[in-house]
Structures are given as structure tokens and as C-alpha cells.
Amino acid sequence: MTISDPLQGRGKSIAGRGWWLLVLAIAFSCVAAATATRPATDAKGTPRYRFDGNTVLDLARRTAGSAFVPKRLESPALQQLTYDQYRDIRFNPEASIWRAEQVPFRIELFPAGFLFQTPVTVSVVEGGLARDIVPRADTFVLGGYVAKQLANQPLPLSGLRVRTRLNSRSVWDEFLVFQGASYFRAVARDTLYGLSARGLAVRTAHPTGEEFPAFTHFWIERPSANASSIVVHALLDSPSVAGAYRFSITPGVETVTDVDVTLFPRVALDNIGIAPLTSMFLFDESDRARIDDFRDEVHDSDGLQIVMASGERVWRPLKNPTQLQVSSFTSQAPRGFGLIQRSRRVSDYHDLEAHYEQRPSAWIEPTSDWGAGAVQLFEIPTNNETNDNIVAFWRPTTVIAEGKPYHLSYRMRWTKQPKLTPAIGKVTSTRTGPSFDGKRRIFVVEFTGTGREIEGLRIDLGTSSGKLSNQVLQPSPLTKGVRASFELEPANADVAELRLRLMRGDKPVSETWLYRWTAS
Numbered sequence: 411m412t413i414s415d416p417l418q419g420r421g422k423s424i425a426g427r428g429w430w431l432l433v434l435a436i437a438f439s440c441v442a443a444a445t446a447t448r449p450a451t452d453a454k455g456t457p458r459y460r461f462d463g464n465t466v467l468d469l470a471r472r473t474a475g476s477a478f479v480p481k482r483l484e485s486p487a488l489q490q491l492t493y494d495q496y497r498d499i500r501f502n503p504e505a506s507i508w509r510a511e512q513v514p515f516r517i518e519l520f521p522a523g524f525l526f527q528t529p530v531t532v533s534v535v536e537g538g539l540a541r542d543i544v545p546r547a548d549t550f551v552l553g554g555y556v557a558k559q560l561a562n563q564p565l566p567l568s569g570l571r572v573r574t575r576l577n578s579r580s581v582w583d584e585f586l587v588f589q590g591a592s593y594f595r596a597v598a599r600d601t602l603y604g605l606s607a608r609g610l611a612v613r614t615a616h617p618t619g620e621e622f623p624a625f626t627h628f629w630i631e632r633p634s635a636n637a638s639s640i641v642v643h644a645l646l647d648s649p650s651v652a653g654a655y656r657f658s659i660t661p662g663v664e665t666v667t668d669v670d671v672t673l674f675p676r677v678a679l680d681n682i683g684i685a686p687l688t689s690m691f692l693f694d695e696s697d698r699a700r701i702d703d704f705r706d707e708v709h710d711s712d713g714l715q716i717v718m719a720s721g722e723r724v725w726r727p728l729k730n731p732t733q734l735q736v737s738s739f740t741s742q743a744p745r746g747f748g749l750i751q752r753s754r755r756v757s758d759y760h761d762l763e764a765h766y767e768q769r770p771s772a773w774i775e776p777t778s779d780w781g782a783g784a785v786q787l788f789e790i791p792t793n794n795e796t797n798d799n800i801v802a803f804w805r806p807t808t809v810i811a812e813g814k815p816y817h818l819s820y821r822m823r824w825t826k827q828p829k830l831t832p833a834i835g836k837v838t839s840t841r842t843g844p845s846f847d848g849k850r851r852i853f854v855v856e857f858t859g860t861g862r863e864i865e866g867l868r869i870d871l872g873t874s875s876g877k878l879s880n881q882v883l884q885p886s887p888l889t890k891g892v893r894a895s896f897e898l899e900p901a902n903a904d905v906a907e908l909r910l911r912l913m914r915g916d917k918p919v920s921e922t923w924l925y926r927w928t929a930s
Contacts, residue, residue: 461533461540461629466643466654467672469627471815473645474652474674481528481626483566487559488523496524498553499565505549506573507534512635516573516582519543520589521550526568528591528624535643536632543567570628572640576661585661591622592646593688594657596824597770598665604689604710604769605749607822609646609655610673611683611803615734615788623648625655638662651675651682665770667822668777672815679810683786683803685774685820689749691728692795696840700732705761708795710769711749713837714787714802715921717830718744723921725837728789728800732930735789738805739924743780748773748828749802752838764795773828774804778819782807835860835912835920838889842927850879850897851927853908858891860912860919867919869894871910875903883912904929 483489499521503509507517522529533540545565552560569589576583577599588594592609612621629643639660646653656670669685689711693701709728716724719742728749729735750771753759759766783806790799810816841854860867862885869881877899886893892912900906906927912920 456541456544458539458541460538461535462538466629466645469645470652470654470672470674473647474676478647478649478676483522483527483529485563487563489527491523491556493524495555498555499523499560500551500553502548502551505546507543508632513633514574514635514637515633515640517630518571518573519545519549519567520569520571521565522568526590528568528626529566530568530625531627532567532570533627533629534632535629540629574661585665586659588625588628588642588644591624596659596665596667598661598824598826599663600768601770601826602765602768604751605772606688606798607772608686608688609644610651610653611686611801612648612650613681614683614801615736616681621648621650623651623653650677651679665824667824668819669822670819672817673810674815675810675812678812681805682810683805684780684818685822686801686803687749687772687774688798689800690795690798691730691789691800692792693730694753696727696842697729705759707753707759707766708761709751709766711751711771711800712753713750714747715750715828716740716744716747716785721745723830723834724924725921726787726924727837727840729926730799731789731791731928733791735926737787737926738784739787740785741782743776743783743804744785746773746775746828747785747802747804749800750827752827754826770824771827773823773825775821775823777821778817780804780806780818833859834918835892837921837923838891840923840925845897850899852895852897853925854893854895855910855923856886856889856891856893857912857920858889860892862890862892864892866914867892868913869896869910870913871896873898873909874905874907876900876906898927900927900929
């Protein structure tokens with residue numbers, strides 16, 4: 411069919427012109443439709459695809475509707491890498507995403523191998539289109555330990571890290587990492603990596619064994635030139651559940667992470683942990699009976715802090731027990747909870763290499779209705795500071811039905827100390843030891859923030875078993891605060907749950923100290 415020039419035949423009727431416009435519209439529609447069916451590509455020919463707020467949700471829903479297929483490395487050379495060999499694969503800084511662009515963040519990649527046996531996909535989103543990152547030959551630099559066995563071999567990815575000018579305008583500091591299962595961690599200004607978070611915990615410390623869901627695909631939105639936050643989307647997958655995650659991360663004095671989660675269960679979920687935190691506690695001043703070490707303390711976190719729905723503040727010092735301990739707190743969603751590092755002086759540790767005094771705390775605040783449940787704390791025996799032996803999370807009471815979407819959100823604060831108002835007295839240390847006759851345990855709890863005046867101040871103390879005696883309250887010149895001490899006679903008890911707070915009249919002026927004493 412021939413289409414005549416519309417500029418010719420000016421004497422054509424209105425009807426004729428309408429016919430021409432209709433033909434032209436049909437022609438353009440055909441071209442547009444043909445273009446839409448072809449995958450878009452960038453300047454380098456890399457395929458791009460549409461991405462919006464529902465992309466990961468729809469993908470997670472479809473993923474949950476099909477059988478779980480584990481992703482594993484295919485290369486025996488990568489599967490068998492040792493620690494030293496894996497460390498000898500280094501990311502080339504010249505390959506950083508957005509390195510040459512006016513973007514306040516840079517993305518670097520981690521290779522798969524060693525402990526990281528699940529390959530992941532990392533994608534960049536810009537202008538509503540996503541493109542998957544395919545490592546090039548120069549993405550990683552191979553050292554002498556691995557150059558021979560990995561030469562000319564494609565290296566799949568295991569995760570990513572993000573850099574920004576966090577502590578100095580002249581240095582691009584690493585402040586965020588996603589790598590391994592659903593683990594991620596972040597730092598605030600003037601802190602070093604310590605505890606980690608996870609996307610989801612499934613059957614932690616369960617007799618049938620724990621399941622570790624994994625993030626298998628990340629999408630990173632390109633920030634604007636003056637952006638203060640970066641957004642990362644992630645697809646989670648495991649035999650029991652798939653999930654869509656959105657992280658909005660704002661680095662700074664506090665690195666704030668807003669997390670939005672929708673889970674799609676493959677099976678009924680009756681034992682999951684929401685907003686799980688994982689840390690290390692080897693020992694502190696409270697109990698060194700099993701420890702032979704030149705340092706005074708070794709831990710990434712030294713306590714679990716909770717602000718109950720009622721507003722009561724709880725401090726539970728961590729322990730390295732001789733057998734697994736599981737503790738549950740609250741029956742309603744708390745205002746907040748977290749694993750906290752309170753010992754902030756170098757002299758608390760006398761460790762000039764690990765710098766535990768610079769490890770961040772992590773604080774969780776629900777931003778949606780979490781319903782009924784409990785904050786749970788798992789304390790696992792360890793003899794090594796390289797093992798993360800502390801886990802804390804929110805466990806919902808409700809069983810999440812198979813096939814029923816489950817949505818929630820929360821805010822994480824990676825910080826030195828969570829800022830809670832109003833200010834009340836807090837525990838700075840816990841010490842315990844035997845009485846002279848060995849029949850009782852002496853406990854000494856130091857508080858600051860209550861002042862040193864003890865007139866009108868009293869101890870509110872209780873125990874689940876045993877007998878309490880010799881309660882003493884006195885000013886402490888060591889802390890410029892108040893010291894509370896007492897003795898516990900366990901008798902034949904194996905466990906005693908202790909509870910202490912300072913009161914002025916009927917009003918608490920300190921947080922509530924909780925402690926589990928065990929005969930072992």
C-alpha cells in the first residue's frame with residue numbers, strides 16, 4: 411500500500427484528512443508495538459528491563475509458587491577456595507559502579523567462592539529500567555594464590571558493598587555490605603564493623619536444624635547527585651519462603667536503614683525471626699571463671715536492650731554460657747530493641763588491634779503493626795571470638811499460613827548508642843562472685859544517670875528462685891553514679907531470674923536490670 415504525501419492535494423476534504431491521520435496513527439502504533447517487544451539495551455548493548463515498585467513483589471510471589479531450586483556454584487575451583495585464596499581475589503576499584511559519575515555512592519562487588527557458595531545477581535536501576543551487572547575480565551584482580559586456577563574463568567558474584575564519604579570529604583568509606591545468605595551489616599560515622607543483621611531467621615536453634623534463607627538478587631537504584639540515601643531491593647529465597655525486601659539506607663552519625671518486607675510462605679511459618687541481629691560475646695567483667703586472657707573484655711555487643719510497649723526499659727547483660735540459653739521477653743511488640751555495645755573506652759578491653767570499643771550497636775524500631783510475639787535472645791557457648799554466638803529477633807506468635815503474604819516494616823539504627831528519651835539511669839557494668847563461705851553469689855550493678863544522691867532512692871529487687879539478702883545502695887566514686895549490690899542464696903535452684911531497678915517513691919529512675927544466674 412502506498413501512502414501519499416499529506417502536503418499534496420490541499421483540496422482534500424476533511425474526511426480524507428481524517429483517513430490519512432488514522433492510517434498514520436496505525437503505522438506508528440505498529441512501530442511502537444514492535445519496539446516494545448524487543449528488549450531495551452544500553453549504550454554497550456546490555457539488555458535492560460522494566461523495574462518499578464511491584465517488580466520484586468511479583469517476582470517473589472511467582473518464586474514462592476514454584477518449587478525451591480537451590481543456587482550453587484558450578485565451578486569446583488571456586489567451591490574449594492581456602493580463606494587465603496579467597497582473600498587473594500580483589501575487586502578492582504576502577505570497576506566501581508558510578509565511579510566516574512556525579513553520584514554520592516559507589517558500588518563494589520564480591521566474588522563467589524570459599525564460604526559464599528550461593529551466586530547472586532546484582533542489577534542497577536535507572537529511569538525505570540534495570541540492567542544486570544556482568545563481571546568483566548578486569549572486574550577482579552587475581553593474586554598469586556589463585557591466578558593459575560582461576561585464569562580465564564568467569565567469576566560469579568556473592569554480594570556487594572557500598573561506599574560514600576562518611577568520615578571525610580576526601581575518602582570513600584565502606585559503610586554497607588550484603589554478603590552471605592541474607593546477612594548484611596553497616597557502620598555509622600567513627601565506628602567499625604561488628605554485629606550483623608539478617609533478612610530473616612528460620613528455625614533458629616531448632617532440633618530439626620536452622621534454615622538460612624538467602625538474598626539471590628539485588629537491585630540498586632541510581633541515586634541523584636545530591637541524594638543522602640541509597641535504595642536496595644532484594645529477592646529472598648529458601649525452601650520455606652520467598653520474600654521481597656526494600657532497604658533505604660542513609661549513612662551518617664547514625665546509619666539509618668528503613669526495611670520493608672513482604673514474605674510469601676511456601677509452607678506454614680511457625681518459627682521465624684523478624685529483624686534478626688547476630689553478634690559475638692566472649693566475656694566481660696561479670697564472669698571470667700572460664701577465661702584466661704590478657705584482655706578485660708571481648709565482645710561486639712554486651713547487652714540486649716528493650717523498650718517495652720509500656721515504656722519500661724530493660725537491660726539484659728549478655729553471657730557466654732556453658733550450654734545453649736534461650737530467653738523470651740514481652741508479649742506485645744516493643745517500641746524498640748537491639749544488641750548494644752556500651753563499653754566504649756579502650757581501657758575496657760586493653761585490645762589495641764580489634765578496637766571493640768568502636769563496634770556499633772543496632773537498634774530496631776517497628777514502623778508497622780507487628781502484633782503479638784516476643785523478643786527472643788539466644789546465647790550459644792563459644793571459646794572463640796571469631797564465632798557469632800548471640801542472636802536476637804522478634805518472633806511472631808501467629809503462624810503465617812502457607813501462601814498468605816505477610817507484610818511488615820521496621821527501622822534499623824546503626825549507632826554508638828540508641829538515643830532514648832527521657833533520660834533515665836542506665837546500667838554500666840555487672841559483676842558477680844562468690845561470698846566468703848561460697849554459699850551465696852554477690853552481685854554488684856553500677857548505674858549512671860541517676861545522680862549520686864541516694865537519699866529517697868531504693869532498690870526494687872526480685873528473683874524467681876533462691877533467697878535475696880544484704881541489699882546495699884551507695885554512691886560510686888568510680889562511675890560518679892550509684893552502686894547496687896545484693897547476695898543470692900540459690901539453695902537447690904539451678905536457675906534464678908533476677909530483676910532489679912532503682913526507684914524514687916513509686917517512680918522508676920533507672921532501667922530494669924535482668925540477669926539469668928545458672929548453677930553451671
